Amino acid sequence: MESGQLLIILATAIASATPLVFACIGETLTERAGVINLSAEGTIMLCAMVGFVAAKTADNVWLGFLAAAIVGALIALVVAYGAITLKQSQIAIGFVLALLCSDLSAYLGNPYVRIPGPTVPPRFPMPVLQDIPFIGPLFFREGDILVYAGYALIVVAWFYFYRTRGGLTLRAIGEQPAAAFARGHNVIALRYAYTLIGGALMGIAGAAFSLDFKAGWSYRHTAGYGWIALAIVIFGGWNPLRAALGAYLFGVLQSLAGVAQSAIPDVPTQVFTVAPFVLMILALVLTSGDWLDRLLSYLPVNVRRSLARAIHTAPPAALGRPFEQD
Amino acid sequence: MEGTAAPQTMNPPAPIAGLPPTVYRIGAFVISLILVALVIFISGASPATVIGRMVGGAFGTADQIGRVIATLSPLLLCAAGLVYTFNAGLYNLGVEGQITFGAIAATWTLRLLYPEGATASLLPPPAAIALAILVGGVGGIAWGLLAGALHVYGRISEIFAGLGLNFAATGIAIYLIFGPWKRPGVASLSGTQPFDESLWLGTFGRTEATPVALALGLIALIITIVVMRNTYFGLRLRAVGRNLRAAYVLGVPARRQLLSAFLICGLFAGVAGALQVVGVFHRLIPNISSNLGFLGLLVVMLVNFDPLWILPVAFFFSALNIGSLQLPLSLGLESSLSGVIQGLLVLFALLGRGLAQKYGRKPEG
Numbered sequence: 270m271e272s273g274q275l276l277i278i279l280a281t282a283i284a285s286a287t288p289l290v291f292a293c294i295g296e297t298l299t300e301r302a303g304v305i306n307l308s309a310e311g312t313i314m315l316c317a318m319v320g321f322v323a324a325k326t327a328d329n330v331w332l333g334f335l336a337a338a339i340v341g342a343l344i345a346l347v348v349a350y351g352a353i354t355l356k357q358s359q360i361a362i363g364f365v366l367a368l369l370c371s372d373l374s375a376y377l378g379n380p381y382v383r384i385p386g387p388t389v390p391p392r393f394p395m396p397v398l399q400d401i402p403f404i405g406p407l408f409f410r411e412g413d414i415l416v417y418a419g420y421a422l423i424v425v426a427w428f429y430f431y432r433t434r435g436g437l438t439l440r441a442i443g444e445q446p447a448a449a450f451a452r453g454h455n456v457i458a459l460r461y462a463y464t465l466i467g468g469a470l471m472g473i474a475g476a477a478f479s480l481d482f483k484a485g486w487s488y489r490h491t492a493g494y495g496w497i498a499l500a501i502v503i504f505g506g507w508n509p510l511r512a513a514l515g516a517y518l519f520g521v522l523q524s525l526a527g528v529a530q531s532a533i534p535d536v537p538t539q540v541f542t543v544a545p546f547v548l549m550i551l552a553l554v555l556t557s558g559d560w561l562d563r564l565l566s567y568l569p570v571n572v573r574r575s576l577a578r579a580i581h582t583a584p585p586a587a588l589g590r591p592f593e594q595d
Numbered sequence: 596m597e598g599t600a601a602p603q604t605m606n607p608p609a610p611i612a613g614l615p616p617t618v619y620r621i622g623a624f625v626i627s628l629i630l631v632a633l634v635i636f637i638s639g640a641s642p643a644t645v646i647g648r649m650v651g652g653a654f655g656t657a658d659q660i661g662r663v664i665a666t667l668s669p670l671l672l673c674a675a676g677l678v679y680t681f682n683a684g685l686y687n688l689g690v691e692g693q694i695t696f697g698a699i700a701a702t703w704t705l706r707l708l709y710p711e712g713a714t715a716s717l718l719p720p721p722a723a724i725a726l727a728i729l730v731g732g733v734g735g736i737a738w739g740l741l742a743g744a745l746h747v748y749g750r751i752s753e754i755f756a757g758l759g760l761n762f763a764a765t766g767i768a769i770y771l772i773f774g775p776w777k778r779p780g781v782a783s784l785s786g787t788q789p790f791d792e793s794l795w796l797g798t799f800g801r802t803e804a805t806p807v808a809l810a811l812g813l814i815a816l817i818i819t820i821v822v823m824r825n826t827y828f829g830l831r832l833r834a835v836g837r838n839l840r841a842a843y844v845l846g847v848p849a850r851r852q853l854l855s856a857f858l859i860c861g862l863f864a865g866v867a868g869a870l871q872v873v874g875v876f877h878r879l880i881p882n883i884s885s886n887l888g889f890l891g892l893l894v895v896m897l898v899n900f901d902p903l904w905i906l907p908v909a910f911f912f913s914a915l916n917i918g919s920l921q922l923p924l925s926l927g928l929e930s931s932l933s934g935v936i937q938g939l940l941v942l943f944a945l946l947g948r949g950l951a952q953k954y955g956r957k958p959e960g
Contacts, residue, residue, distance in 0.1 A: 355949025369938025
């Protein structure tokens with residue numbers, strides 16, 4: 270494989286993974302606060318439809334993104350109300366919403382299937398940055414404003430999580446809600462807020478598909494991406510930086526599947542469309558099981574420690590559990 | 596009310612706040628119906644017309660009733676299987692993959708028994724069909740146990756182990772349909788070459804409903820009701836589901852119990868997949884599971900994991916699915932309205948349950 274070809278594969282991967290970056294960071298935020306929003310699959314699908322329809326109706330892409338973000342937050346509000354206030358199973362409510370919203374997208378979006386609509390306006394190549402060898406064409410060649418927004422989101426999320434007081438509180442309400450409450454934080458209100466923000470980011474992810482990266486809308490337009498986002502959050506160990514890396518890795522797998530398609534003619538092309546999903550879940554399986562510990566135990570102690578630290582991650586301790594204020 | 600501490604002594608009587616719990620549940624149900632009407636309105640149709648067409652579409656002709664029953668049979672199997680995993684505290688989202696792999700195993704069996712170019716099946720057709728259903732069940736077990744092993748020994752959330760295996764099963768089905776099992780000449784999403792008619796499961800008259808599938812669905816349901824209500828196994832399963840650690844400490848073999856739940860659910864789902872092959876499609880198609888596994892999850896959530904109520908709810912859901920197929924033809928609406936109705940009903944049942952628990956009048960005493 271030529272280096273030029275590799276560069277194209279990687280640049281494509283970064284672009285196609287950008288909506289996933291929004292979804293994964295949104296879900297990471299939600300789960301760090303102690304709530305699982307399992308509706309991702311339906312949220313992304315419905316918001317892809319809503320974003321497209323709103324942008325088409327108003328003839329304004331940014332209103333499309335706004336509408337998608339609002340709908341994403343509203344779906345998250347249902348999850349938050351059911352899970353936090355009513356203390357019902359987050360998994361059950363999220364799963365029902367995943368199915369409900371994807372069917373809703375098909376039903377309400379029916380008149381908008383496969384028609385042209387507005388897309389994110391022209392490219393913004395970065396003046397100086399795009400001339401840096403390798404880095405330039407890799408990260409800035411496409412010049413898509415959403416790709417830049419993805420980079421910015423990663424940096425902001427990382428900084429917020431690990432360098433601000435708000436981030437510290439966020440992590441606390443997912444790990445030790447009782448302690449955070451004792452220190453005067455309103456755990457319930459904060460969990461609501463982070464779940465809504467996470468939902469809005471997932472909504473933006475949906476609109477990013479239908480208004481930019483897979484422009485247009487059709488039924489099951491974003492099929493599978495919500496489940497993958499949920500898996501990537503675990504793969505990323507509830508860390509926004511690693512989750513974003515996971516999303517880009519998934520993009521690379523998809524690009525490679527596209528290449529493999531032409532390289533291995535014996536295997537039917539349709540198989541490659543599911544391959545990245547299978548591989549991603551396999552990666553999850555391989556990095557979180559008991560067998561990893563057993564494998565690591567054959568390595569020298571110091572190597573083992575740093576490897577285990579790098580691979581092993583634990584979910585927020587209070588993830589999925591309602592908080593009893595009294 | 597919220598924030599009110601539980602009464603410490605018996606005498607100040609707990610303030611009778613809130614209404615009887617059933618009021619909240621009925622209220623939630625009514626809201627879900629209003630939302631359904633609203634969704635229909637938004638799409639520019641009249642709820643009365645839509646519901647009329649759906650009822651007509653489900654029960655208008657013998658053929659349509661037959662289709663409702665043909666959908667009901669595998670749905671009963673999946674829902675019955677999911678009762679075990681739900682009661683064990685597992686969200687088995689892998690049931691779709693178990694249906695698919697069961698269907699693949701059944702197709703494989705029939706292809707072996709009736710190789711291309713042969714003029715008759717190697718076994719008498721009834722035996723061949725029975726064997727295919729059996730092997731389909733084994734395929735479902737294999738796929739279910741795989742998810743179970745990943746969960747029990749790999750500490751993977753059963754949700755992701757199951758979803759991963761769903762993707763994998765779909766991948767295998769697509770590979771087979773476009774690769775080794777492709778139709779002579781054309782390989783397409785429409786599936787493999789249909790089986791010889793001698794290998795089709797017999798139907799009620801000229802409808803799509805097959806007595807064997809219906810009987811298997813009902814048998815699975817009855818077994819499930821008996822097991823969950825009257826056996827030690829069912830009791831232990833519930834104990835594991837309520838509190839895994841406590842059950843383990845009290846001597847319940849928790850791992851074996853969890854794996855058994857995956858095994859039984861896989862068996863039922865695999866049989867459902869085999870029935871889709873021999874009874875409905877007569878070939879392997881990429882979407883052989885037809886979302887019946889996810890629909891089964893909704894059914895079991897709506898009945899709150901109690902198998903006694905599965906039959907009426909599953910029948911209602913099947914009728915919705917078949918009735919909605921009329922919508923694109925007569926009103927130009929998407930048939931996914933049935934999914935919207937089912938989803939809203941289940942969502943509001945969950946919310947209503949929560950409201951009743953939180954605000955409902957507590958039993959006195």
